[in-house]
Amino acid sequence: MKQYLITGGAGFIGANFIRYLYQQEKGAKVRVLDKLTYSGNMDNLAEFQGKEGFEFIQGDISDDRVVKATMKDVQVVVNFAAEVAVDRSIQDQQSFLKTDVLGVHVLLENALAQKEHLERFVQISTDEVYGQILEGSFRETSELKPRNPYSASKTGGDRLAYSYFATYQLPVIITRASNTYGPWAYPEKVIPLFITNILEGLQVPVFGEGSQIRDWLYVEDHCSAIYHLIQKGQNGEVYNVGSHQEYTNLSLTKMILDLMSRDESSIRFVADRPGHDFRYSLDTAKLQGTGWSPKYDLPTGLKKTVDWYQNHEDYWQKLKAKLDPRFAQGYWGEKEKSEVS
Incomplete structure (x- = not known):
C-alpha cells in the first residue's frame, strides 16, 4: 500500500x-x-x-x-x-x-x-x-x-x-x-456559519446586496x-x-433558509468586504475529459450539509464559542439598509 x-x-x-x-x-x-x-x-x-x-x-x-x-x-x-x-x-x-x-x-x-x-x-x-x-x-x-x-x-x-x-x-x-462545502467545515465559512447561526436563533449576515456569484462544490x-x-x-x-452550480449569495442564503423553515427576516445585510470578487466560474472540461464528473448538485449537497449540522451540535458549538463574534455578525459591519431594493 x-x-x-x-x-x-x-x-x-x-x-x-x-x-x-x-x-x-x-x-x-x-x-x-x-x-x-x-x-x-x-x-x-x-x-x-x-x-x-x-x-x-x-x-x-x-x-x-x-x-x-x-x-x-x-x-x-x-x-x-x-x-x-x-x-x-x-x-x-x-x-x-x-x-x-x-x-x-x-x-x-x-x-x-x-x-x-x-x-x-x-x-x-x-x-x-x-x-x-x-x-x-x-x-x-x-x-x-x-x-x-x-x-x-x-x-x-x-x-x-x-x-x-x-x-x-x-x-x-x-x-x-x-x-x-459540506460536513465538518469550520463554522466561520458561509454555509456552516449561516446554518449554525439559524440553529442559535441568530440572523445571517449577507455581504452587500448578496449578488456575488459562486460555484458550489x-x-x-x-x-x-x-x-x-x-x-x-x-x-x-x-x-x-468545479460542479457548475453557480448561485448568487442571496439565492444560496434563501435555499438555506427554506431548508431550515425560516423566512427572509433572518437575513441581515452588512457592509461589503473590501475588494470582494463578484464572480468565480471554472471551465472543468480538462478534468472531465479524464473521466471525472461531480455527483452532487447544490440542493442535494446543501440538504445533506444542513442535516449534518443539525445532528452534530456537539461538534460545532464548541468551535463557534471560540469564533470571533465579528464573523457571526458580519465582519465589516452592518449596512444602513435592511433589505434588498
Missing part, C-alpha cells in the same frame, strides 16, 4: 479526503501533518485514531526539521495545509505568506530530496487565483489575477509547485477548486476529483475542479 502524507489533514477538506481515501483503499497508510491552528481540529480525525497505518504529527509545514521527518518513505503528498480565510488575510497578510508560500517551498524541497520514492505531489490551490470573471469561465490557461492577500499567497504556492515540475521534474499536479466531489487525479492526472498539469 502507498504511504500518503496529508498536510492540513485535520482541517475540513483534508479530513474529508482521508475519509474518502479509506473508502477507496481500506489498508492505506496515512500520515497527517497539521499545525492545529484555529481551523485544525482533532475531532475531525477521531475516527482514525488507532487505525493501523494511521499517524498524526503536529507540526508546521514551514518547519524543515518536522517536514523532513514526515516525508520519509512517502509516495503521495497532498498539500491541504494553508491559511484560507479571505477576511483574515486582509488583516494578517504575513501568516498567509509564511504558510501558503514558504511552507509550500519547504514541502517541495523535502519531496525533491526523495524524488525517487515520490509518485505524486498534489498542490491544492483555489479558483481565487484567477481573480473575478464577469462573463464566461476560467480555463487552466487563463491569466492569474489574485485580488486579495489570501489568493495572492495561494498563487505563489501554486506557481512555486509548478516550477519544481518544470525545473526538477518533480511529479507535481495542481488543482484549483471552486467553493467547497460538495466536499465529497472535491475529494473524489483529487483521488481521481492521483490515479489519472498528468504531471505538471493544472486541473480546475
Whole structure:
C-alpha cells in the first residue's frame, strides 16, 4: 500500500479526503501533518485514531526539521495545509505568506530530496487565483489575477509547485477548486456559519446586496476529483475542479433558509468586504475529459450539509464559542439598509 502524507489533514477538506481515501483503499497508510491552528481540529480525525497505518504529527509545514521527518518513505503528498480565510488575510497578510508560500517551498524541497520514492505531489490551490470573471469561465490557461492577500499567497504556492515540475521534474499536479462545502467545515465559512447561526436563533449576515456569484462544490466531489487525479492526472498539469452550480449569495442564503423553515427576516445585510470578487466560474472540461464528473448538485449537497449540522451540535458549538463574534455578525459591519431594493 502507498504511504500518503496529508498536510492540513485535520482541517475540513483534508479530513474529508482521508475519509474518502479509506473508502477507496481500506489498508492505506496515512500520515497527517497539521499545525492545529484555529481551523485544525482533532475531532475531525477521531475516527482514525488507532487505525493501523494511521499517524498524526503536529507540526508546521514551514518547519524543515518536522517536514523532513514526515516525508520519509512517502509516495503521495497532498498539500491541504494553508491559511484560507479571505477576511483574515486582509488583516494578517504575513501568516498567509509564511504558510501558503514558504511552507509550500519547504514541502517541495523535502519531496525533491526523495524524488525517487515520490509518485505524486498534489498542490491544492483555489479558483481565487484567477481573480473575478464577469462573463464566461476560467480555463487552466487563463491569466492569474489574485485580488486579495489570501489568493495572492495561494498563487505563489501554486506557481512555486509548478516550477519544481518544470525545473526538477518533480511529479507535481495542481488543482484549483471552486467553493467547497459540506460536513465538518469550520463554522466561520458561509454555509456552516449561516446554518449554525439559524440553529442559535441568530440572523445571517449577507455581504452587500448578496449578488456575488459562486460555484458550489460538495466536499465529497472535491475529494473524489483529487483521488481521481492521483490515479489519472498528468504531471505538471493544472486541473480546475468545479460542479457548475453557480448561485448568487442571496439565492444560496434563501435555499438555506427554506431548508431550515425560516423566512427572509433572518437575513441581515452588512457592509461589503473590501475588494470582494463578484464572480468565480471554472471551465472543468480538462478534468472531465479524464473521466471525472461531480455527483452532487447544490440542493442535494446543501440538504445533506444542513442535516449534518443539525445532528452534530456537539461538534460545532464548541468551535463557534471560540469564533470571533465579528464573523457571526458580519465582519465589516452592518449596512444602513435592511433589505434588498
